[in-house]
Amino acid sequence: MTGRISVMFFVWNRGAMNRVAAFVLALLTVLAPVAWSQTSQGKAERRDPLFLRFPEMAERYWVNAETNAASHKVLAIPLPRQCAFVYADAYSRGQMSQSEVEQMAVSSCNQKLGQLGPLGENYSADCRCQVVISNERYVVPRNQLPDDSYGPVSIFYRDDRGNVARLNGLAKYGALIGRDRSVRFAVDNPRGEQVCEGTFTNEAPSNGHFSISCFTGRFSGTGGYQSKTGAPNDHIIARGQTNRGLPIVMVIGLPAQLATNTYGAI
Secondary structure, three states: OHHHHHHHHHHHHHHHHHHHHHHHHHHHHHHHHHHHHHHOOOEOOOOOHHHHHOHHHHHHHHHOHHHHOOOOEEEEEEEOHHHOOOOEEEEOOOOOOHHHHHHHHHHHHHHHHHHOOOOOOOOOOOOEEEEEEEOOEEOOOHHHOOOOEEEEEEEEEEOOOOOEEEEEEEEEEOOOEOOEOEEEEEEEOOOOOEEEEEEEEEEEOOEEEEEEEEOOOOEEEEEEEEEEOOOOOOEEEEEEEEOOOOEEEEEEOOOHHHHHHHHOOO
C-alpha cells in the first residue's frame, strides 16, 4: 500500500509541475513583447525628424568615422517634446559601458539646458533631459518624440505709444529652415494656446524673409531673419516692422531671459 501511494503522489506531482511550467512559459510569451517595448521602440533612421532637427548631430551619429564606429552611441534631449531645442550626444571611450555613456549624455544635456537660464516664462511644462536613442534604438515611445522643430520664442515690438511689449511662449516650425524654400511656423503662449502663425522664406542657407500674424490678424509684421549657430545656443533672430511701421524682433531658441538680455533693446 505504501509503495502504491508513493507512485500515485509522484505521478500527480509531475503533472502539477508540468502544468506550472506550461503556465510560466505562456506568461513569459505574453510579457516578453511588453518588456521589450519598454526598452526598445524601434530602430532609429537617418531621416527621422530628430536628426533633421539637429543636422550637426546627425553628421556625427551617422557619418563621422570616429563617432559612428563607437561601440555605444546615445542621444539625450529634454522632454516633453516641446522642450527639445537642445540635445547632447555621447559616444563610448575605451571600455565605457552603455549605462555610463547614457549617464554622460543626460548630464551634458542638463548642463546645456541649465546654462541657458530659466524656462518658466516660455513653458508651463517641466523640461527634463532623458535618453531617447541608445545604440540606434529608440528607448521612449515614438509618439513622445518631436515630430517637428520646437523652441522657446520671445517677440519684442513697440506699441502705438512707443513702449516695448513682449510676447513669450514656444514656437513649432519645420525642421529644414534654410533648405526648404518656405517653412511655416506657429507660436503658442505658455498655456499652450496658439497666438501667432507665420512663414520663413529662405534666400540662402542661413537667412531669408519672415512674416507673422498674431491675435487673429490684429497684429502682424514682416522682415528678415538669420539662423545663428551657438552663442550660446543655435537660434533664429528675425527683425522687421509691424503693420504700423514699428520695430519687431523675434528670437526662437533662447529662453525669455536670455533673449531679452541679448536682443530686447529695440
